[in-house]
Amino acid sequence: MSETETSGTSLRQPGAVIAPAEGGHGRPDDRPPALGSLGLFTVLLGAALPLIDFFIVNVALSTIDEDLGAGPALLELVVAGYGLAYAVLLVLGGRLGDTFGRRRLFVAGLAAFGLTSLACGLAPDPWVLVIARVAQGAAAAMMMPQVLGTIHASTTGHRRARAVGLYGATQGLSMVVGQIIGGVLVAADLWGSGWRSIFLVNVPIAAAGLLLSLRTVPDTRSPRPEPVDVPGTLLLTAALAALLLPLTEGRATGWPAWTWVLLAASPFLALAFQRVEARSDRMGRTPLVPPRLLRLVSLRRGLALLPPFGIGFGGLMFVLAIALQQGLRMTAVIAGLALAPFALSVFLSSFAGPWMVTRYGAGRVVTFGILLQFVGGVLLFLTFWHYWPHLNAWGLAPTFVVVGFGQGLQLPVLFRIVLSDVPHERAGVGTGVMTTTQQSALALGVATIGSLFLALLGPWGMRDALLVALSTWLGAVALTGVLSLRLPSVS
Incomplete structure (x- = not known):
C-alpha cells in the first residue's frame, strides 16, 4: 500500500489506531463503533437506491411520455435533473456527514428519498415530476456519502476490505438491476399504476431502511468537525x-x-x-475538497479511471434501453430481463475479485477486468452488426455475461484502491469526491453517448447509430485500461 506524505505529515500511518467516532475522546485505546452484518446490509440498501433510480427510468421514458405528454426536452430533464442534483451535492453531503454525524444524515437522506419518491409517483404533470426528481437527487446526495463514510469509520482490516468490496458489488449490480426492475414494474402495471410504480416502490423500502438504520447503523462523525466551505460548494455546483x-x-x-x-x-x-x-x-x-487529499496517489490514480468508466457505462445502458425496445421490439419486461445475465455475472464476479486481489494484487485485477469487458464489448458489437435485427434475449446473453464479469471485477476493487489511504476523519469527503466523480461521469455518458446515438437515429438508422455508440463505449473502456496500468498495488 502506498504512503503519501502531505505537508510533512503522513495522512495515514501504517498500523495507526483509527481515531474514535462520535462520543470518543481521542484516547489511543478508543475503537470505532462496530458495523454489524445487519447494519452493513442497511447501508448497502441505501447505496443501491440512488443508482437504481438513476437507471430505472430508462425503460419507462416512453410510457411517461405517453401518459404525461412530456416531450423530449422534459423527458431528458427527468433523467438529468436527478443526476445533476445528485452529482453536485455529493461532496457537500459527505462534509455534512463528517460534521453532524453520518447516521443522522443517512436517516434524513433516506426519509427524504422516500418522500420525494412518493412525490415522483404522484406527479400530475411533467414539471412536477422534474422538480420531484431534482429533490430526489438531492436526497440521494445526502444519503449516499454516509455509506462508505460509515464503513470506513466503523470497520478495520479484513472486515473493511470485505465491506468495501460488497459496496462496489452493490454499485455495479444496481446499475444493471435498475433497468431490469423498471421493465418488470412497468409491464406489471400494479393496480393500474403504470410507470408510477418505479418510484412508489421506493416508499416501503425507504421505510424499512429507516427502521433498520436507527437500530443497526453506528453513529460516527469526524473527531474534528469542520465548517461548510460555502464558496467552494457554490463554485463546484456551478461548474x-x-x-x-x-x-x-x-x-x-x-x-x-x-x-x-x-x-x-x-x-x-x-x-x-x-x-x-x-x-x-x-x-x-x-x-470542500482538500487539495492534500488529492495528493494521495491511490485516490488520485483511482479517481482517474472513474470518468471514462462512468461515461462509457452510463451511455451504454441508456442506448441499450432504447435499442432493445424500439429497435428489437422487445417489451419493457423482456428488455429488462435481457439484462439479467449481465446482472448475475456482475454479482458472481464481485465475489471472485477479493480472492484474486490476494493472489495478484488490486491493480492487476482491475486491468484484467477491463480487458475482459473490452473483449465482451467487441463480441457485443459483432453480435449486433451481424445479427441485427434478428436477435432475442438469449442471443445477447453470452456477450452480456462476459461484459458483466469484467465489470464486476473492476468496481469493488477500484473503490478499495481509491479509499485505501484516506484517513477515517476524511471518510465522508473522500467518498463524496469519489461518488461525485462517478455520478458526474454516468450523467455525462447519457448526455454525450446517448445524445450522439439519438442524433444519428434519423439519418443513419437504429443499427448503425447503435454501432457508433458501442464503438464510443469501447474507446472509453480502452482508455480505462490504459489508465489502470498506473494503479498502485493495494492488497
Missing part, C-alpha cells in the same frame, strides 16, 4: 451544472445560446473552484 445541463438538454432544445454560454463558462468555473480551494487551504481553512 458541474454548467457542464452537465447544456450537454443533457442541448440536443432536445436545439442548442440555444444559453447552452453554449454555459459550456464556455464551465472550464473557467472549474479553474475558479480549484484556486479558491487552494487559497482556502493556504489560509488554514478547510476547503
Whole structure:
C-alpha cells in the first residue's frame, strides 16, 4: 500500500489506531463503533437506491411520455435533473456527514428519498415530476456519502476490505438491476399504476431502511468537525451544472445560446473552484475538497479511471434501453430481463475479485477486468452488426455475461484502491469526491453517448447509430485500461 506524505505529515500511518467516532475522546485505546452484518446490509440498501433510480427510468421514458405528454426536452430533464442534483451535492453531503454525524444524515437522506419518491409517483404533470426528481437527487446526495463514510469509520482490516468490496458489488449490480426492475414494474402495471410504480416502490423500502438504520447503523462523525466551505460548494455546483445541463438538454432544445454560454463558462468555473480551494487551504481553512487529499496517489490514480468508466457505462445502458425496445421490439419486461445475465455475472464476479486481489494484487485485477469487458464489448458489437435485427434475449446473453464479469471485477476493487489511504476523519469527503466523480461521469455518458446515438437515429438508422455508440463505449473502456496500468498495488 502506498504512503503519501502531505505537508510533512503522513495522512495515514501504517498500523495507526483509527481515531474514535462520535462520543470518543481521542484516547489511543478508543475503537470505532462496530458495523454489524445487519447494519452493513442497511447501508448497502441505501447505496443501491440512488443508482437504481438513476437507471430505472430508462425503460419507462416512453410510457411517461405517453401518459404525461412530456416531450423530449422534459423527458431528458427527468433523467438529468436527478443526476445533476445528485452529482453536485455529493461532496457537500459527505462534509455534512463528517460534521453532524453520518447516521443522522443517512436517516434524513433516506426519509427524504422516500418522500420525494412518493412525490415522483404522484406527479400530475411533467414539471412536477422534474422538480420531484431534482429533490430526489438531492436526497440521494445526502444519503449516499454516509455509506462508505460509515464503513470506513466503523470497520478495520479484513472486515473493511470485505465491506468495501460488497459496496462496489452493490454499485455495479444496481446499475444493471435498475433497468431490469423498471421493465418488470412497468409491464406489471400494479393496480393500474403504470410507470408510477418505479418510484412508489421506493416508499416501503425507504421505510424499512429507516427502521433498520436507527437500530443497526453506528453513529460516527469526524473527531474534528469542520465548517461548510460555502464558496467552494457554490463554485463546484456551478461548474458541474454548467457542464452537465447544456450537454443533457442541448440536443432536445436545439442548442440555444444559453447552452453554449454555459459550456464556455464551465472550464473557467472549474479553474475558479480549484484556486479558491487552494487559497482556502493556504489560509488554514478547510476547503470542500482538500487539495492534500488529492495528493494521495491511490485516490488520485483511482479517481482517474472513474470518468471514462462512468461515461462509457452510463451511455451504454441508456442506448441499450432504447435499442432493445424500439429497435428489437422487445417489451419493457423482456428488455429488462435481457439484462439479467449481465446482472448475475456482475454479482458472481464481485465475489471472485477479493480472492484474486490476494493472489495478484488490486491493480492487476482491475486491468484484467477491463480487458475482459473490452473483449465482451467487441463480441457485443459483432453480435449486433451481424445479427441485427434478428436477435432475442438469449442471443445477447453470452456477450452480456462476459461484459458483466469484467465489470464486476473492476468496481469493488477500484473503490478499495481509491479509499485505501484516506484517513477515517476524511471518510465522508473522500467518498463524496469519489461518488461525485462517478455520478458526474454516468450523467455525462447519457448526455454525450446517448445524445450522439439519438442524433444519428434519423439519418443513419437504429443499427448503425447503435454501432457508433458501442464503438464510443469501447474507446472509453480502452482508455480505462490504459489508465489502470498506473494503479498502485493495494492488497
